[in-house]
Amino acid sequence: MDIYKEFYLESAHWLPHVPDGHKCGNLHGHSFKVILTVSGEPDSKMGWIVDFADIKSVFQPLYDQLDHACLNHIEGLDNPTSENLAIWIWQKLKPELNQLSQIEVCETCTSGCIYRG
Numbered sequence: 001m002d003i004y005k006e007f008y009l010e011s012a013h014w015l016p017h018v019p020d021g022h023k024c025g026n027l028h029g030h031s032f033k034v035i036l037t038v039s040g041e042p043d044s045k046m047g048w049i050v051d052f053a054d055i056k057s058v059f060q061p062l063y064d065q066l067d068h069a070c071l072n073h074i075e076g077l078d079n080p081t082s083e084n085l086a087i088w089i090w091q092k093l094k095p096e097l098n099q100l101s102q103i104e105v106c107e108t109c110t111s112g113c114i115y116r117g
């Protein structure tokens with residue numbers, strides 16, 4: 001079974017490797033949506049896989065780093081595509097949240113990526 005928790009980040013970025021004239025080479029902002037999926041079987045007594053609040057707690061330090069920040073200035077995010085952001089979050093979160101199975105990063109309402117490690 002899968003459960004998920006959504007987070008919303010207001011962050012700025014630019015993409016340093018796009019060709020001259022590409023709009024994403026300019027500093028701009030997104031309301032990023034990050035969806036963390038955790039998989040497993042519900043505990044027989046609690047009836048849940050993990051408390052949603054525990055997912056929130058473990059993501060909070062990363063949220064604090066990413067929200068209202070320029071992503072390019074964060075170590076490891078000098079090229080902050082959706083793909084690289086998903087990998088960055090995975091690498092930081094997986095050791096703390098063993099049942100993490102998927103990270104979805106949406107840059108806009110129509111664009112995003114899904115990473116499963």
Ligand SMILES: Nc1nc2c(c(=O)[nH]1)N=C([C@H](O)[C@H](O)COP(=O)(O)OP(=O)(O)OP(=O)(O)O)CN2
Nearest residue numbers: 013015024028030080081082083084107108110111
């Ligand atoms: N594979 C990827 N492609 C692009 C990424 C990315 O992270 N991975 N990022 C961008 C830009 O950050 C851009 O801001 C978002 O892209 P896009 O979907 O083109 O944004 P628009 O709102 O302009 O989309 P429209 O549907 O054209 O309005 C670019 N590509």
Ligand SMILES: [Zn+2]
Nearest residue numbers: 024028030107
């Ligand atoms: Zn962008």
